[in-house]
Amino acid sequence: SQTIHQWPATLVQPVGSPLSLECTVEGTSNPNLYWYRQAAGRGLQLLFYSVGIGQISSEVPQNLSASRPQDRQFILSSKKLLLSDSGFYLCAWGDLRAPRETQYFGPGTRLLVL
């Protein structure tokens, strides 16, 4: 069965510090991968998606970036965090075997920027 991991679970970082969040998927190959952010009281916002190694599409311009160095690894980064980067960051993988792609989420990383 497929499993998606994210770490760390929670993170408190000062403004201006760098960020690296990691997501890995097990039990599937060549998945579509996604980074979402859920800010307090708001819906999930798609940040990046990737259909393969080295292929990244950005949905929202911001000070975040993403990379996919391996098939089942997706990394979210920032060189300098802003207060507005606080939120719940969720990684998801897309199951393409279904008639239409279905997405499954990892446990998320709760980020607080102070």
Add this chain to the structure above:
Amino acid sequence: RKEVEQDPGPFNVPEGATVAFNCTYSNSASQSFFWYRQDCRKEPKLLMSVYSSGNEDGRFTAQLNRASQYISLLIRDSKLSDSATYLCVVNHYGGSQGNLIFGKGTKLSVKP
């Protein structure tokens, strides 16, 4: 117009009640529709996909009205464990592309 719109609730219902959630979407080209459930401070989990003909999974029934761009979720015989936020989800570009747009969710609280 918001892309996916839901009544935020909260819906406070007694155990055993039937509750219905509604959702409207703005992109007429959307092809994929889902309901997710999100418990407090947890990740969203897929509850069910929504098919054109409507579909049922136990106590849960989902309906799609493409003409009105409207999706519904019916929960029968509510349980305490049904308390959560229910997210209406629609794909953004149509076809099978998996870029999903999430509603802000409807909060359900089932009371004893």
